[in-house]
Amino acid sequence: MQTLINYTLYLADNALILAQRNAEWCGHGPILEQDIALTNISLDLLGQSRSFYQYAAQLINAEHPSAMPATEDSLAYLRDVFAFRNILMNELPNGDWGQTVLRQFFFSAYQFPLFERMKHSSDATLAAIAEKSLKEVTYHLRWSSEWVIRLGDGTEESHSRMEKALDELWTYTGEIFEPAPYEKAAVEAGFGVDATSLKDAWMERVSNILQEATLTVPAPRWMQTGGKEGKHSEHLGFVLAEMQFLQRAYPNATW
Amino acid sequence: MSSVTDISTRQVWDLLEEVTDPEVPVLSILDLGIVRDVKVENTTVNVVITPTYSGCPAMDVISMSIRMQLLSHGFKEVNITQVLSPAWTTDWMTEAGKEKLRAYGIAPPNPTQQVCKMELFVDDEAVQCPHCNSWNTRRISEFGSTACKSLFQCNDCYEPFDYFKCH
Numbered sequence A: 001m002q003t004l005i006n007y008t009l010y011l012a013d014n015a016l017i018l019a020q021r022n023a024e025w026c027g028h029g030p031i032l033e034q035d036i037a038l039t040n041i042s043l044d045l046l047g048q049s050r051s052f053y054q055y056a057a058q059l060i061n062a063e064h065p066s067a068m069p070a071t072e073d074s075l076a077y078l079r080d081v082f083a084f085r086n087i088l089m090n091e092l093p094n095g096d097w098g099q100t101v102l103r104q105f106f107f108s109a110y111q112f113p114l115f116e117r118m119k120h121s122s123d124a125t126l127a128a129i130a131e132k133s134l135k136e137v138t139y140h141l142r143w144s145s146e147w148v149i150r151l152g153d154g155t156e157e158s159h160s161r162m163e164k165a166l167d168e169l170w171t172y173t174g175e176i177f178e179p180a181p182y183e184k185a186a187v188e189a190g191f192g193v194d195a196t197s198l199k200d201a202w203m204e205r206v207s208n209i210l211q212e213a214t215l216t217v218p219a220p221r222w223m224q225t226g227g228k229e230g231k232h233s234e235h236l237g238f239v240l241a242e243m244q245f246l247q248r249a250y251p252n253a254t255w
Numbered sequence B: 001m002s003s004v005t006d007i008s009t010r011q012v013w014d015l016l017e018e019v020t021d022p023e024v025p026v027l028s029i030l031d032l033g034i035v036r037d038v039k040v041e042n043t044t045v046n047v048v049i050t051p052t053y054s055g056c057p058a059m060d061v062i063s064m065s066i067r068m069q070l071l072s073h074g075f076k077e078v079n080i081t082q083v084l085s086p087a088w089t090t091d092w093m094t095e096a097g098k099e100k101l102r103a104y105g106i107a108p109p110n111p112t113q114q115v116c117k118m119e120l121f122v123d124d125e126a127v128q129c130p131h132c133n134s135w136n137t138r139r140i141s142e143f144g145s146t147a148c149k150s151l152f153q154c155n156d157c158y159e160p161f162d163y164f165k166c167h
């Protein structure tokens, strides 16, 4: 049970933290239509995280009955940095539009094969969330792929910015395929997806899109890890400080 | 022979027809195809709904509206359950709903066989302008004013319009 809880929280945290980062673009996008597009993606990710948090809360309450039961809100707003399991890439500051788009592309290119597999999970709830989310991720992947190509194969300025973003983000992509202990346990228990098995599909799609974007796949290098086990960069604290402020300052406040 | 339960189940469906989507108020939640099941036991109703998109903020409002509607018509206990599978699809939207959308100025979803392909930079669907009926339109953005819509413009009458995209 604890494995299922940890694994579900990992999926939830990834979606929530990227949703929060993308939402920072609200009102700041380069043009109105793309501002709306990115905030729509943010909303989809937020919705996915809610489904996962609701499920995790249900599991936690079944396992540890408490006078203060866990809820989707307590999981999002009342846990501290070390309890979050999201990959480091998702907590990084947005950088420019190109870097934000490239990160979304890397993440969607991971979520797409992940949910394709998880649709068949032995856990019916995870399978249902994956089936639902996959339809949304298809749009995210197409939108972000197009923008990576448009900017990479764009002007001299946009190309050099994409090169810089690629160099910045690449170090954080390895963590996706480096399974945490709860991911390994989830695979053994039969409901999780083996992260290492997604790497080839991810790399093939990323290589194709980067090539079309006239960008070069970086050479293998040392990769940052730790987020999946709660060892985060200094950036996550700032994300949480903003996201959790209201519930921390005014506990149980509602609209 | 219809039992009391049949009658009250039908009554619930009729009441739900009056509950509308807060973001597209011309559509009832039945037009939208998000009510998956209704069960009635005495004065208790169980309603099963499914979200259009995971993050659709209208779902909470819709749940509240269903509850208010049924409570105000004599049901004592209303349970609303959300299910995710099978995932909602625009195929579940009624033909009447599609007509209402068009009249409201939103292009209704095309049949879904054309949707969600991964090819890039293609307008994968021909969408008809709800204002002048021209098929000569172009997509401005994959994402519109809400998650369920994308933004188009008509090349003939130049009006921009929302398209309730296939899903």
Ligand SMILES: [Zn+2]
Binding pocket: B129, B130, B131, B132, B133, B134, B154, B155, B156, B157, B158, B159
């Ligand atoms: Zn027109």
